[in-house]
Amino acid sequence: LSQTAMRQARERQAQLTKPAGALGALEEVSIQLAGISGSCPPPAPERPAVAVFAGDHGVLVQGVSPWPQEVTVGMVENFRAGGAAVNVLARACGAVVRVIDVGVASEVAGDDVVLVRNVRRGTADLSQGPAMSRAEAERALAAGISVANELADAGHDVLLTGDMGIGNTTPSACLLAALTGTPAEVVTGRGVGIDDDTLALKTRIVADAVARLAPDAEPIDVLSEVGGLEHAGLAGFILGAAARRLPVILDGVIAGSAALVAQALSPEAIHYCMAGHRSVEPGHRTALERLGLRPLVDLDLRLGEGSGAALAFPLVRSAALILDEMATFDSAGVANKDD
C-alpha cells in the first residue's frame, strides 16, 4: 500500500469538519482505500462485483449438513435467475453478481452470469483422504485469479467475495484449524443449523482430517488435503484482486478461511481486504483475528453467498466519499477546538 497516500488520508481526516477520529472505523477504511489506490482522496468505488464461487463437498456423505447436495446447483440456478439473497442485496447496492462453477457436482450451463470453470465435480470426502489433488487446487486458484482479472478488465473497482456449497463450513473449519493452530472444537460451528450430535460428528471429522496434515505442510497442501474448490477459487480471487490493486470486501467464514490461504501464500494480499461482516459461525472470529480485520457489519448473519459483503459495500463507499467531499475547518470557516 502507498504509505504516502495513507499519511495524507490520516492528515486530511484530522482537517475535516468533525472531531478527530469521530467517524471511528470508517476513517480506517478511508485510509486503507487511499493506500490501495495510491491517492488521497481515493476514488470512491462505484462498480462493485460479487463473485460467488460454487462447489460441492464429498464430505457431505458423512452427514455434516441437513441440506442435500442438489441445493448447490439449485442455488446456482437461483443466482442466475436473480432470486437469491445475494442478488437482492447486490441490486440494492448496485453490484453485479457473477457465479463461478469451480467445483459443482453436476453439470452447469454457462452464460453471462454463470462462468463455468469447473475443476472437478465436487471434492473427494476429506474424512477419507485428500479432498483434491495439488494440481486441482492450483487450477482452482488459477481460476480465481482469472476471474479477478476479468472483473478488473471489465471496469469493476471493488471485488466482493461470495460462496455457495452445501457442506462448505466443514472444509472451512479444517482450513481455520490447520492454518491458525486452533482446536477443532473452537472453529467448528453449526453452519446454517445442525443439532448437537451432528456438531460433534463434524468436529471429530475436522479434528481427524487436520491431524493427517504434516506439521510443515505447505499452504497449497493444506488446501488440497482438507479444503474445498470454492475456497481455492476464493483464495486465488483475493490474490488476483490484490495484484490488480483492487479492494476486496470479504464475506463470512468461507471467505475468511480462504483469505487465510491467501495470507499464507502472500501476506501482503490481506492489506487489500476488508471484512464485510462477522458471521455467527465461531471460526469466523478466529479468522478475522488472524487476518487482523475488523468487521463492518455484525448482524448475526450466517448465510454466505456474499450477503455480508454486499451489505458492507455502501459503508466502504461512504468512507471514501467522506475524504473526498467533506469540508475542512479552513474551507468551511468553522472554528476548530484548538482555535
Next chain:
Amino acid sequence: LSQTAMRQARERQAQLTKPAGALGALEEVSIQLAGISGSCPPPAPERPAVAVFAGDHGVLVQGVSPWPQEVTVGMVENFRAGGAAVNVLARACGAVVRVIDVGVASEVAGDDVVLVRNVRRGTADLSQGPAMSRAEAERALAAGISVANELADAGHDVLLTGDMGIGNTTPSACLLAALTGTPAEVVTGRGVGIDDDTLALKTRIVADAVARLAPDAEPIDVLSEVGGLEHAGLAGFILGAAARRLPVILDGVIAGSAALVAQALSPEAIHYCMAGHRSVEPGHRTALERLGLRPLVDLDLRLGEGSGAALAFPLVRSAALILDEMATFDSAGVANKDD
C-alpha cells in the same frame, strides 16, 4: 404495529431461499417494517430525510466541552453548504438533509435546507436551574412534530434523526440518568473528546442536576429541567413520525436520550424506531437497552449529526427488499432441508 403483517413477514422469511434466520437482525428489521406499514412485503423505503435538530446549551459556560459555542452555528452553515459528514453520508444513500434551528444561540437565516423554528437562543445553564421552561419544552416538542409532518407530507417514507449542539452530551446524560435511574458515572461520557478532569466535572454537573428533580417528575418536567432544545425537538419528531406510521432511524446518544423522552410520553412510538448505530458514548448502551433496540451499525462513531442513521439506511432498505424480491423455495424449485 400490524400483528397480521408481522406474522406474514415471519412466515415469508421462512419460505425464502435461505436457511431460516440466516439473515439475522435484517430479518427482524423486515418484520418491523411490515408491522409499521401494515403490509407484507412492506414497501422498501426510498425517500429518506435526515432532520438535524440544532441547539445551544447554557451549561457550556461550566467548561463541559473544549469546543466553543459558535461551532454550532458554524456547523449549521456547513450543513447548508453541504460540507458536513452528514451531508456526504446522506448524499451517498440518497437522503435529503434538513436542519432545524430549534435553539441555536445566534441568529440563523432560513431557507429550503435550514428551517428556523427557534424556541429560545440556547438553553439556560442546567447546572444552575431549569434549562428551559415547560412551555418552551412544549414548543420545541411541537416543532419536532411539525417537522415530521412536513417531511411526511413531502413524501419522505423514512425519517432519520440528526443533531448538532456543542455541549449536548451533557443534557443527554442528564436525561439518560433521570429517565433510566442509572448513576451519572455510568451514562456520562467524553462526548467528542474531553480529559479526565473535565469528565469528572461533567459527571458531577449531571449528578447534581438530576438530583434536583422530584422523584415523581413528569417526562416533560425532566426535559425542561435538564434537557436541551434539540432533545425536545427530536422527541417530538419521533412522536410525529410514529403518528404518521413512518419508520424512524435513530442516530446516536442524543437521539437515544430524546427517544427515552418520547418513550416516556408514548411507549408505542418506539415500535417505529430502529437504532441506526451504537455510539462509543457509554450512555448510548444504556439508552438502547431501555429502548429495547439493537444497533445496526457499530463502528465506534461518535460524531452525531445523523451520521450513524444515514449509514444504517441502506441496511434498512435492504431488509425490506429481501422480503419483496427474494425467491421462495417453491418458486425457485430449490429443495428445502426438510424435503
